[in-house]
Amino acid sequence: MLFNSYEFIFVYLPITFFIYFYLNHKKLTEGSKGFLVVSSLFFYSWWNISYLPIILLSMFFNYTIGSYLSKCTDANKYIFSKLILIFGIVANILLLGYFKYTDFFIENINLVFDSDIGLLHLVLPLAISFFTFQQIAFLVDSYKQEIKEYSFLNYAVFVTFFPQLIAGPIVHHKEMMPQFANIRSKVINYKNISMGLFIFSIGLFKKVVIADTFAVWATTGFDTATTLNLFEAWATSLSYTFQLYFDFSGYTDMAIGLALLFNIKLPINFNSPYKSINIQDFWRRWHITLSRFLRDYIYIPLGGNRKGNIRTYYNLMATFILGGIWHGAGWNFLFWGFLHGLALVVYKVWSSYGFKLWTWLSWLITFNFINITWIFFRAQNWDDAMKVLGSMFSLNNIVLPKFLASKLSFLEKYNVEFGEFTVNIRGDMSIVIWLFVGFVLILLFKNSMEKLKSFKPNIINSFLFVFTFTISFYKLSGYSEFLYFRF
Amino acid sequence: MMKHIKWLKYSFSLIIIIIFIVTIFNYKIDSLGIFKNSNYLSNAAKTLTNGEIIAGLKNYDERLFQELIIKNLQVKNDVIAIGSSRIMQLRKQFFLDEKINFFNHSVSGGSLEDYIAIVGVYEFIHGYIPSTIILSIDPWVFNKYNGQTRWKTLMKYYNYEIEKIYNKEQDKLDNIKNGIDISKWKQLFNYDYTISNIKFFKLLSENDNKAFYVTKTINIDDSIKEIDGSIHYPYSIRYIKNDKVQELAKTFSKGNVYSLTKYTTLSNIELFEDFIKYLKSKEINILLVLFPYNPVAYDIFIKNEKYKHVTIAEKYLKDFSIQNSIQLKGSYNPHKYGFESKDFFDGMHSKDGVYEKIMNQKEEVK
Numbered sequence: 001m002l003f004n005s006y007e008f009i010f011v012y013l014p015i016t017f018f019i020y021f022y023l024n025h026k027k028l029t030e031g032s033k034g035f036l037v038v039s040s041l042f043f044y045s046w047w048n049i050s051y052l053p054i055i056l057l058s059m060f061f062n063y064t065i066g067s068y069l070s071k072c073t074d075a076n077k078y079i080f081s082k083l084i085l086i087f088g089i090v091a092n093i094l095l096l097g098y099f100k101y102t103d104f105f106i107e108n109i110n111l112v113f114d115s116d117i118g119l120l121h122l123v124l125p126l127a128i129s130f131f132t133f134q135q136i137a138f139l140v141d142s143y144k145q146e147i148k149e150y151s152f153l154n155y156a157v158f159v160t161f162f163p164q165l166i167a168g169p170i171v172h173h174k175e176m177m178p179q180f181a182n183i184r185s186k187v188i189n190y191k192n193i194s195m196g197l198f199i200f201s202i203g204l205f206k207k208v209v210i211a212d213t214f215a216v217w218a219t220t221g222f223d224t225a226t227t228l229n230l231f232e233a234w235a236t237s238l239s240y241t242f243q244l245y246f247d248f249s250g251y252t253d254m255a256i257g258l259a260l261l262f263n264i265k266l267p268i269n270f271n272s273p274y275k276s277i278n279i280q281d282f283w284r285r286w287h288i289t290l291s292r293f294l295r296d297y298i299y300i301p302l303g304g305n306r307k308g309n310i311r312t313y314y315n316l317m318a319t320f321i322l323g324g325i326w327h328g329a330g331w332n333f334l335f336w337g338f339l340h341g342l343a344l345v346v347y348k349v350w351s352s353y354g355f356k357l358w359t360w361l362s363w364l365i366t367f368n369f370i371n372i373t374w375i376f377f378r379a380q381n382w383d384d385a386m387k388v389l390g391s392m393f394s395l396n397n398i399v400l401p402k403f404l405a406s407k408l409s410f411l412e413k414y415n416v417e418f419g420e421f422t423v424n425i426r427g428d429m430s431i432v433i434w435l436f437v438g439f440v441l442i443l444l445f446k447n448s449m450e451k452l453k454s455f456k457p458n459i460i461n462s463f464l465f466v467f468t469f470t471i472s473f474y475k476l477s478g479y480s481e482f483l484y485f486r487f
Numbered sequence: 488m489m490k491h492i493k494w495l496k497y498s499f500s501l502i503i504i505i506i507f508i509v510t511i512f513n514y515k516i517d518s519l520g521i522f523k524n525s526n527y528l529s530n531a532a533k534t535l536t537n538g539e540i541i542a543g544l545k546n547y548d549e550r551l552f553q554e555l556i557i558k559n560l561q562v563k564n565d566v567i568a569i570g571s572s573r574i575m576q577l578r579k580q581f582f583l584d585e586k587i588n589f590f591n592h593s594v595s596g597g598s599l600e601d602y603i604a605i606v607g608v609y610e611f612i613h614g615y616i617p618s619t620i621i622l623s624i625d626p627w628v629f630n631k632y633n634g635q636t637r638w639k640t641l642m643k644y645y646n647y648e649i650e651k652i653y654n655k656e657q658d659k660l661d662n663i664k665n666g667i668d669i670s671k672w673k674q675l676f677n678y679d680y681t682i683s684n685i686k687f688f689k690l691l692s693e694n695d696n697k698a699f700y701v702t703k704t705i706n707i708d709d710s711i712k713e714i715d716g717s718i719h720y721p722y723s724i725r726y727i728k729n730d731k732v733q734e735l736a737k738t739f740s741k742g743n744v745y746s747l748t749k750y751t752t753l754s755n756i757e758l759f760e761d762f763i764k765y766l767k768s769k770e771i772n773i774l775l776v777l778f779p780y781n782p783v784a785y786d787i788f789i790k791n792e793k794y795k796h797v798t799i800a801e802k803y804l805k806d807f808s809i810q811n812s813i814q815l816k817g818s819y820n821p822h823k824y825g826f827e828s829k830d831f832f833d834g835m836h837s838k839d840g841v842y843e844k845i846m847n848q849k850e851e852v853k
Contacts, residue, residue: 006676190491197495220743420738457494466501473506474678 001046003200003254004208006476012043016162017261024186033157033180036262040162044126051125055160058095062088062135063155069142085143089136096132099124104329127166129326131159133293138173140297147173154180163258167251169269169289176264185263195455196260198465202448203253205468208475210441211247213434214239221425222384229399232425233391235435239425240378241371242438245274248287253448268449274370274442277362279343282370294323313348317341327377332385336377343369401429510675518687519548520555521674527698532556534701535714542709544699545690546683549594550601550640556590556716557608563615564588568716569605570623571597573778573835574842577623579715581839582846591716596635596746599628599755603762604641607648619772624804626797626819627746631754634746652765720832729829733783739834740787747788750796753803763811774814775804776845779821784834789820817845 001008016039023032045052065088072081103119110117138158141147158176159165179185221228221236228236249270259266269288276282283291299319305312317338324337357365372389379385391397398416400408405418412418422431446454455461520528528548532555534541566589568577579589592605602622609616627633638645674680691698705711711719719725739745766773779785788794801819808815818824824844831837 190488190495194491194494197498223749419734423738424743426743457490462494462498462501465498466505470502470505471678473502474509474676474681476676 001043003251003258004204004472004476008043009476012039013258013261015039020262021186021188029186030153032186033153036162037153037156037160040157040160040165043162044160044165047126048123054095054125054128055131058092058131058135059156059159061091062138062159063152066135066138066142066147066155069139070145070147081143085139088139092132092136092139096128098122099128101325101329130164130166130168130170133290133326134159134170137170137293137297141173161259161264163255163262163264164266167248167255168287169252169255169267170293171267171289175267179264182263187263189263192260192263194457195452196257197469198257198455198461199260199448199452200254200257201465201469201472202451203250203255203257204472206246206250206253206448208472210438211243211250212475214243214246214438217422217425217427217431218243218378221388222378223380227397228388228391228424229397229421230391230394231399231421232427233388235422235427235431236388236425237371237375237392238435238438239431241274241374242435242442244374244378245270245442249448256449256452270447271449272442272447274367275363276366276370277359278366279340279347279369282366283340283344290323290326294319298322309348309352313345316344316348320344332376332379332382336373339373339376506676509681512688513675513677513681513684516684516688518546518684519674519680520551521548521671521680528552529555529559531699532559534699535712535716536561538714539701540703540705540711540713541699542702542707542711543694543697544712545710546687547698548640550604550637553592553594553605554608554641554644556592557605558612560590560613562588563613564590564617566590566619566621567592567605567609567617568621568623569593569597569602570621570776570778571595571625573625573837574623574776575718576837576839577621577842577846578713578717578839581843589715593623593716594637596633596637597623597625598633598635598638599759599762600635600638600645601641603648603652603758604638604645606762606766607644607646607651608641610651611644611647616766616769616771618770619774620766621774621776623776623778624800625746625778626800627750628759629753629755629800629803630747630750630796631752632749634748652761724832727832732781732831732833733828735833736781736783736828736831737787739781740784744784744788744794745835747794747797750794753796753800756803760807763813767811774816775808777801777804777815777817777819778837778845779817779819779824779826779841781828781831781834781837782821782826783828785819785821816848 001012003009016036019039020032020036023029023035041052041055044055065084069081069085069088072084099122102122106117106119109115138147138155154177155173157180158171158173161176164171217235218240221232221239252269256266256268267289271285271288273282273286276285299315302315302318303311304315318341320337320341321334322337324333324335324340327333327336372392375385375388379388396415398411399421400411400416400418401421402418408416408418422428425431514522520526528551531541531544532552536556536559538561565587566583568574568589568591570577570593572593572595574591574593577591577593579587583589594601594605606616606620627635687698702709702711705713705719708722710721713719763773780788789797797819805815807813821827821830824841826837826841826844830841
């Protein structure tokens with residue numbers, strides 16, 4: 001079930017909300033948790049019920065291992081518990097690897113050895129990358145004795161809580177469970193409802209109005225256009241840059257808003273990432289909970305920055321390449337991760353010499369780097385990436401709008417044409433306006449989390465809520481999945 | 488806490504009021520005639536089937552209009568043509584005797600589902616299928632990524648006809664006849680439909696509340712629908728200059744050729760063949776027609792490997808027609824008939840001369 005669907009907003013959500021609080025009102029705390037787990041699993045199974053056994057098995061397995069690790073306080077059993085932890089992590093990675101990377105692995109074996117092993121064409125179970133990472137974190141935290149939680153029901157709530165189940169934010173057990181245990185979270189809180197609905201409607205608007213508008217141009221430019229002129233290539237890449245941000249941050253806003261309805265505060269996941277003035281800054285603002293996971297469970301265990309510069313650079317590269325491959329089984333994702341790792345290394349070296357740039361120049365370089373690297377992230381193959389990238393930096397394919405022909409006709413001697421300047425991406429003049437709006441929104445406006453922080457129940461916020469919700473309501477009639485559902 | 492309760496009450500009341508007003512607006516204006524509330528489309532269909540030429544009709548659901556036309560037919564049609572906008576200029580006078588009842592049911596972006604649904608409308612409403620059906624087959628008919636979903640307006644008739652083709656039980660057919668179309672009611676809350684209604688409301692306000700008018704002559708600068716269902720474009724297109732046509736044709740083939748993207752295999756073959764088999768079992772005469780593209784556009788896109796299935800589709804149709812003794816006329820390739828760019832309005836829509844030449848073709852062109 002999608003957050004941006006009538007059945008979710010008008011059927012599933014109200015029913016779940018009212019039954020959950022009714023059970024709490026009747027002091028049936030365990031019953032309310034049980035109900036939340038069942039309804040979250042129903043939400044999950046809506047797409048495909050065949051995924052259900054996978055998440056259930058994964059939950060039982062990790063709960064068993066985690067419970068053992070958290071009870072294992074005896075120093076004599078240290079080595080054994082470490083082995084159990086390794087076993088748990090490897091099992092999780094194997095599960096993820098089987099579904100996500102088997103075909104990629106076979107394809108490369110076939111390529112290298114010129115063999116003809118058949119692909120398995122496995123369908124990636126929904127949310128597997130997210131719930132696997134979340135549970136690996138649980139195992140590590142259990143091993144470190146940071147978790148004192150033995151109830152399977154509580155664990156099931158932690159894993160399946162529907163607002164964050166499908167695409168995060170990736171949460172820690174220790175930041176979620178005390179909230180569910182808090183007595184205050186068991187009664188309806190109107191302040192949280194206002195704030196939750198406010199942020200939910202902003203997220204919905206970001207997704208169905210802004211991201212889905214950019215999606216048309218991005219999809220046409222990347223997937224179907226055979227050639228692109230200079231403007232179309234830039235419009236394609238920028239459209240995807242905006243689409244991805246508004247889609248994923250819109251989803252996160254909706255998740256945060258939904259959780260608030262249940263008096264649960266999810267961690268912030270985006271903090272105006274396109275305002276970043278360097279690549280390190282970007283990774284502190286983009287998909288923050290993934291960055292936190294990669295830092296805590298990969299970068300720091302590898303040694304972080306404690307073992308000298310060279311080792312730090314190596315750790316950064318390894319972390320980002322793994323981060324890239326987490327997003328999808330493909331060389332493009334690996335290359336995207338490699339580029340970001342490399343950029344961080346370059347930035348570290350640069351900073352270590354104390355060099356500084358003007359803020360606007362730093363922003364320009366950072367934004368363009370991110371925009372260009374998203375091309376590798378988005379393109380389905382190398383040729384598509386080169387089609388977009390090549391046209392972005394070629395001066396032989398400039399087409400300008402017809403209405404400029406009379407004023408700029410002298411450019412014709414430099415091979416500049418005047419005509420249908422967005423025809424290959426099914427665009428018109430509105431694309432220019434939307435790109436402008438995109439820049440204004442990412443650079444000049446407060447982000448949704450800042451708006452939530454300063455939320456007051458006043459007329460302006462009411463107008464914003466009514467406007468975003470009503471427009472989104474009318475835009476809901478099409479089916480549009482979130483981009484991060486496929487990762 | 489009270490402040491928040493008040494805020495929620497105020498905001499929700501406003502949302503409910505806005506949605507209520509917009510819903511009433513959409514229901515009342517009903518620019519596409521979905522709720523049969525705005526009678527203009529039904530009136531247009533009645534006017535047309537009463538033998539009058541209509542003009543000025545814009546921005547309407549063409550599938551729904553065909554349904555209303557078939558519903559209001561005054562005569563039993565002998566010959567019908569089904570296809571896309573590429574055969575909208577196909578007129579009775581080009582190839583048929585005056586006494587024969589003919590109607591052109593072409594719709595923009597016509598796909599296989601449209602062919603089936605329109606035949607379904609005849610069977611569903613009148614219980615017969617016209618004795619001759621001209622199917623103008625566009626190459627995208629066999630492309631599963633053709634992006635054509637507009638046929639869903641006629642989903643009920645499509646489902647009905649599918650059940651007939653595959654010989655399903657009578658109770659299932661009755662269920663389809665009596666079913667409620669939820670997608671129709673969803674239009675009340677649809678953004679695009681709201682925008683379309685706003686535009687339509689504006690149009691009515693500017694034109695004395697008339698969405699169309701009757702004309703005695705085709706020599707007027709407007710969109711015209713003749714009594715045989717064929718159309719005439721407004722003057723800007725009807726008398727378009729050749730250099731503009733060439734420019735349009737180039738643009739057409741440089742971008743994504745209409746409905747031919749991701750055309751990597753021939754799809755829908757089984758359904759197409761079963762449909763033809765069903766029509767033959769009912770002793771319906773079938774004529775398959777392939778209308779050519781503008782040579783300027785064709786020469787550019789046909790060289791592209793991505794569009795090789797245009798040629799493959801044509802070869803398949805030729806082989807299929809021979810194997811099944813079905814008459815086939817025309818070709819996607821304009822050079823086979825010596826057509827030039829001036830014979831077209833743009834990259835894929837041809838002028839009257841093209842239809843006359845192809846429909847009156849006696850020998851198969853190699």
